[in-house]
Amino acid sequence: MILDGETAKAMVLVEPKRFTSTRLPVANMAAGAWLAVEATGISGVEVQAWAGDSRSIQYPLILGREVVGRIASVMSDIDIPIGTRVVVEPTIRCDSCNRCNNNLSSCTQRKPVNAYGQLPSTEKPGLWGGFAEFMYLDPGTRLHVLSDNIPAVVGTFAHPLAAGFSWAVETPDLLPGENILIFGPGPRGLSALVAAKQAGAAWVGITGLAHDADRLALASELGADMTVFADQEDVAGAVADSLGARPDIILDVTTNDTEALLQGLDLVRAGGRLVLASTKGTRAVNQLFSDVIVLKELSILGAYGASSAGYHWATRQLAADPRLDSMVSHEFPLSEADRAVQATAGLLGREELISVAVTF
DSSP, X not given: OOOTTOEEEEEEEEETTEEEEEEEEOOOOSSEEEEEEEEEEEOHHHHHHHHTOOTTOOSSBOOOOEEEEEEEEEEESOOOXXXXXXXXXXXXXXSSSHHHHTTOSOOOSSSSOSBTXXXXXXXXXXXXXXXXXXXXXXXXXXXXXXXXXXXXXXHTTHHHHHHHHIIIIITTTOOTTOEEEEEOOSHHHHHHHHHHHHXXXXXXXXXXXXXXXXXXXXXXXXXXXXXXXXXXXXXXXXXXXXXXXXXXXXXXXXXXXXXXXXXXXXXXXXXXXXXXXXXXXXXOOOSOOTHHHHHTTOEXXXXXXXXXXXXXXXXXXXXXXXXXXXXXXXXXXXXXXXXXXXXXXXXXXXXXXXXXXXXX
């Protein structure tokens, strides 16, 4: 049981590119629970906040939205025994706003974003992210029990896995025998590959850049039917040679690449679906001629977060697929949070970089 008056070590992002190590009180709250954080994965959301490229972030804050830990104490509303290892869904649900009522992946109850790793640490109790020893669990949190047989650092990959399932299978309503081309071989792109293959996709291709050689090699091991370096090869020609047709679905999981949208509109088949699952920060899409959407009768689908069904699939997939045990390639202690985010951004080199976690 955590008692009032205890403190937790935290790395607070006080402004872009500047962390401060501090201790914050672990306060008694009227409801919810406290989580003892074991590991936290890092995604492009953290990179954008660290770099100052996110328009929705308010500083100071504690980053870390891909959290795995153990229930340390329970006040009310969370019916999971103390000591249980769980994966925490990033979005906190109020179940009353329009977004929650429409089952979207974000909630408008709090500003700027009602989600872990994105709420400012000035909002009580302050410990809203995984870059801390303890994290407060709001009563609106959705949790997924993770087997003790799965190490916590491996468990952080449930987050990209859940997104990959939601974006490649659920959002476009992927049918067995359909074909999908994925832009971007990051953790979520690779997860989308795994999910699409398990869902019965007949063909899955994936594109990357020259510095993604290790990730594209891994994609081949995971069952990709085609991998291509988009900055060195003709993607359209490679798809034609491999598939012999235009893909039914294109999934954009690139980072800050506005050209990917234009390429997706060009490559997808008439009547196909284009899923946009990447944010472009402050970058605008130039030279977009919307007639191509009309004339090809395309469905353009936005995908921001993972569904609870995706998390349910991901926790089971981690237990069933041993190939996923090595998907977290880099680990850093909490004291090296700055290096962990830089590694995720590729600023420390990209060799053998798959995904990154902060561990305790």
